[in-house]
Amino acid sequence: MEKNAKIYVAGHRGLVGSAIVRKLKELGYTNIITRTHKELDLTDQKATREFFEKEKPEYVFLAAAKVGGILANNTYKAEFIYQNIMIAANVIEASYRYGVKKLLNLGSSCIYPKYAKQPLKEEYLLTGELEPTNEPYAIAKISAIKMCRYYNEQYGTNFISVMPTNLYGPNDNFNLETAHVLPALIRKFYLGKLLNEGNYEKIKENIKKYPIGFGLDKEIDENNNETIDKVLKQVGITKENITLWGTGEVYREFLYVDDMADACVYLMRNVDAEEMGKISPDYFVNIGAGKDITIKELAKMIKEIIGYQGEIIHDTTKPDGTPRKLLDVTRLNKLGWKYSVELDEGIRRIFEYLY
Numbered sequence: 053m054e055k056n057a058k059i060y061v062a063g064h065r066g067l068v069g070s071a072i073v074r075k076l077k078e079l080g081y082t083n084i085i086t087r088t089h090k091e092l093d094l095t096d097q098k099a100t101r102e103f104f105e106k107e108k109p110e111y112v113f114l115a116a117a118k119v120g121g122i123l124a125n126n127t128y129k130a131e132f133i134y135q136n137i138m139i140a141a142n143v144i145e146a147s148y149r150y151g152v153k154k155l156l157n158l159g160s161s162c163i164y165p166k167y168a169k170q171p172l173k174e175e176y177l178l179t180g181e182l183e184p185t186n187e188p189y190a191i192a193k194i195s196a197i198k199m200c201r202y203y204n205e206q207y208g209t210n211f212i213s214v215m216p217t218n219l220y221g222p223n224d225n226f227n228l229e230t231a232h233v234l235p236a237l238i239r240k241f242y243l244g245k246l247l248n249e250g251n252y253e254k255i256k257e258n259i260k261k262y263p264i265g266f267g268l269d270k271e272i273d274e275n276n277n278e279t280i281d282k283v284l285k286q287v288g289i290t291k292e293n294i295t296l297w298g299t300g301e302v303y304r305e306f307l308y309v310d311d312m313a314d315a316c317v318y319l320m321r322n323v324d325a326e327e328m329g330k331i332s333p334d335y336f337v338n339i340g341a342g343k344d345i346t347i348k349e350l351a352k353m354i355k356e357i358i359g360y361q362g363e364i365i366h367d368t369t370k371p372d373g374t375p376r377k378l379l380d381v382t383r384l385n386k387l388g389w390k391y392s393v394e395l396d397e398g399i400r401r402i403f404e405y406l407y
């Protein structure tokens with residue numbers, strides 16, 4: 053990928069897309085094209101084709117998607133399946149139609165069967181039932197992987213896919229209703245610590261910056277701290293305790309998004325579909341750290357790093373999701389890439405970035 057190659061990063065304002073843009077700029081790439089969702093709705097086939105026809109990107113990172121944590125996935129199932137199928141189908145088809153040299157498609161570790169053997173090897177795809185809380189999203193992601201494969205096979209395109217584990221970092225979603233667990237817990241423990249300290253000024257600043265979700269933001273009266281206490285209590289944040297969703301006994305693996313972007317750019321530069329197809333018939337590779345922890349352990353780690361004084365309790369009416377999804381990263385390591393940011397270090401970085 054030459055330094056002046058025309059590179060389209062779809063979803064450039066999101067967690068992953070923004071990290072890919074940072075990485076590309078750091079490496080000296082100068083011709084990066086972007087469009088916000090408002091400027092180009094990738095679920096619109098005509099608009100997507102017109103964009104590709106006009107811009108003729110040479111390389112495409114497909115990091116645009118409808119994304120969310122367990123509750124969002126479980127609640128907005130129709131939106132997750134429709135939007136993700138449409139975005140992927142339109143971008144992959146337009147990339148073929150307008151001669152993109154190489155495309156990297158972002159999938160997710162949720163494509164694997166709920167009870168697959170651990171760690172998850174690439175060949176376990178479609179060997180069992182999916183986790184119901186994110187089946188619609190997973191089906192869309194699997195369709196995108198298969199599209200890339202069959203376009204390579206029928207048309208000789210150079211499309212590869214990556215299956216990342218749970219990611220976190222700058223530009224994440226911190227809305228407590230729709231966020232993933234790690235950004236949600238960082239925010240919950242931070243707001244809990246501010247309650248410990250009685251620091252309502254900082255709480256107000258935080259609430260202004262990021263929505264709380266659950267339709268609760270409009271209930272907050274800035275001149276009345278009691279309304280703040282009431283809303284925070286409803287989302288499981290008090291001086292005395294922080295509420296986690298589910299049992300906390302399930303395992304998750306986490307990767308800092310700058311590592312993820314580094315892996316994506318590395319694969320774009322170094323591993324073509326031909327090589328990928330030799331080691332992986334569906335032309336994809338897992339991206340992760342290869343180690344996981346329970347949600348309880350994660351919560352304890354975040355609590356200690358932030359310095360919240362209180363207990364951790366559980367709301368078991370909320371779903372646990374899949375019991376474990378630890379990625380086997382042997383293939384990725386063999387391709388020459390390994391993660392670098394440890395979880396505690398990543399959490400510290402995010403905490404500093406945010407507050």
Ligand SMILES: NC(=O)C1=CN([C@@H]2O[C@H](COP(=O)(O)OP(=O)(O)OC[C@H]3O[C@@H](n4cnc5c(N)ncnc54)[C@H](OP(=O)(O)O)[C@@H]3O)[C@@H](O)[C@H]2O)C=CC1
Nearest residue numbers: 063065066067068088089093094116117119158160218219
């Ligand atoms: N976050 C995670 O833990 C994981 C993410 N992934 C995958 O990584 C990819 C990126 O996820 P992430 O960065 O977290 O997601 P974000 O929600 O942070 O970003 C998604 C981006 O997609 C754009 N977008 C959404 N819908 C459309 C649309 N219809 N048309 C155009 N643009 C659209 C948004 O644009 P705008 O900002 O303009 O609204 C946004 O920039 C996704 O494929 C996701 O499935 C995989 C595993 C884990």
Ligand SMILES: C[C@H]1O[C@H](OP(=O)(O)OP(=O)(O)OC[C@H]2O[C@@H](n3cnc4c(=O)[nH]c(N)nc43)[C@H](O)[C@@H]2O)[C@@H](O)[C@@H](O)C1=O
Nearest residue numbers: 120121122160162186231232233236296297298371372373
């Ligand atoms: C990346 C991945 O992300 C999603 O899958 P998930 O890993 O199950 O999602 P999650 O990060 O939201 O939760 C992980 C675990 O954590 C628990 N948990 C505790 N307390 C909070 C909490 O406060 N918020 C959230 N969100 N979870 C909490 C929660 O109950 C669950 O047991 C899918 O979108 C899927 O499609 C996907 O690809």
